[in-house]
Amino acid sequence: MAPFQPSAGQLVDLSQKSLFLSALAIAFNPLFWNIIARQEYHNKVLTKLFGGRSQTACYALAATIFGLGIVRDGLYERALRHQPSYPLLETTEAQYLAYGLIAVGNILVVSSTWRLGITGTFLGDYFGILMDDIVTGFPFNVTHAPMYYGSTCSFLGTAILYGKPAGFLLTGWVFVVYQIALGYENPFTAGIYAKRDRERAAAKGNDKKSQ
Numbered sequence: 001m002a003p004f005q006p007s008a009g010q011l012v013d014l015s016q017k018s019l020f021l022s023a024l025a026i027a028f029n030p031l032f033w034n035i036i037a038r039q040e041y042h043n044k045v046l047t048k049l050f051g052g053r054s055q056t057a058c059y060a061l062a063a064t065i066f067g068l069g070i071v072r073d074g075l076y077e078r079a080l081r082h083q084p085s086y087p088l089l090e091t092t093e094a095q096y097l098a099y100g101l102i103a104v105g106n107i108l109v110v111s112s113t114w115r116l117g118i119t120g121t122f123l124g125d126y127f128g129i130l131m132d133d134i135v136t137g138f139p140f141n142v143t144h145a146p147m148y149y150g151s152t153c154s155f156l157g158t159a160i161l162y163g164k165p166a167g168f169l170l171t172g173w174v175f176v177v178y179q180i181a182l183g184y185e186n187p188f189t190a191g192i193y194a195k196r197d198r199e200r201a202a203a204k205g206n207d208k209k210s211q
Contacts, residue, residue, distance in 0.1 A: 010084045011084060011086060011165040011166070012083065012084070012165055012166045012169055013082070013083055013084060013166070016079065016082045016083065018075070018078050018079040018081075018082045019079045019082070019083065019166060019169075019170070021075055021079065022072075022075045022076045022078070022079035022170055023170060023173055025068075025071065025072040025075045025076075026072060026076070026170065026173055026174050026177055027173070027177050028068075028072075029065070029068050029069065029072055030177060030178065030180075030181040032065075032068065033061070033065050033123060034181060034184055034185065036061060037061070037123040037126040038126065038188070040057070040061075040123075040126050040127055041126040041127075041192070046058075046060065046061060046127070047127065054127040054128055054129065055119065055127070055129060057127060058118075058119050058122060058123070058124050058127045058129060059118060059119075059122075061122060061123065062118050062119075062121070062122035065122055076155065076158070076167075076170060077158070077162075079166065079170065080158070080159065080162040080164045080166065080167050081162070083164045083165070083166035083167075084164070084165070084166070085162070085163040085164060086163055086164070086165050087163075089159075089160055089162075089163035089164070089165070090163040094160050094163070095160075095161065097157075097160055098157045098158070098159075098160035098161035099157065099161070100157070101153045101154070101156050101157030101160065102153070102154050102157035102158065102161070103157075104150070104153050104157075105149075105150040105151060105152070105153030105154030105155075105157060106150065106154060107139070107150070108139050108142070108143070108146040108147070108149060108150025108153065109146065109147055109150040109151060109154070111138060111139045111146065112139055112140070112146040112147050112150065113147075115135050115137065115138075115139070115140065116131070116135060120135075121147065125189055125192050125193070126192070130192070130193065130196055144186075145178070145182055148178040148181070148182065149178075151174065151178070152171060152174050152175050152178065155167070155170065155171040155174045156168070156171045159171055
């Protein structure tokens with residue numbers, strides 16, 4: 001296969017199917033896990049599939065999301081390889097910036113997962129697996145969505161590392177998609193915990209009345 005030869009001055013090659021395939025994967029993943037999670041919350045689809053074992057079902061969803069993330073990242077890397085490079089992104093300073101962004105992104109993602117655990121990270125709330133208290137320590141004292149912003153940093157760092165302006169375009173798409181996802185997820189998750197708190201308050205009220 002002949003190496004890709006961009007035309008002079010070209011920053012993004014929109015004729016490459018890999019660019020749009022990467023954009024599709026970026027949009028698909030949060031759409032997939034939000035649809036599946038809400039079906040689980042309302043209809044217990046995955047819990048029923050795993051014989052009533054909600055924690056096992058949650059771990060299965062986590063593995064699926066993780067696998068889809070690997071596919072998405074592979075498609076992103078492939079898309080970048082098919083795109084034109086830009087000399088200013090190939091300087092030593094740019095490479096240091098790239099590694100810095102990737103490091104920050106990974107720190108945010110890994111520390112978030114460490115704080116929340118597997119079920120806390122991968123939508124355990126929708127399975128009825130709720131955390132006792134809101135996590136306020138690092139990285140949640142830096143950003144309310146460290147997984148999403150960390151991932152966005154890694155996408156941007158990878159774009160710079162490869163020296164590909166098209167990566168900026170795809171990173172912008174990542175940011176937009178995650179903002180839309182947060183707009184759906186945050187209120188819904190808050191509603192789940194608000195319901196739990198109401199049920200706890202009602203249970204305490206009943207205990208006092210029975211004394």
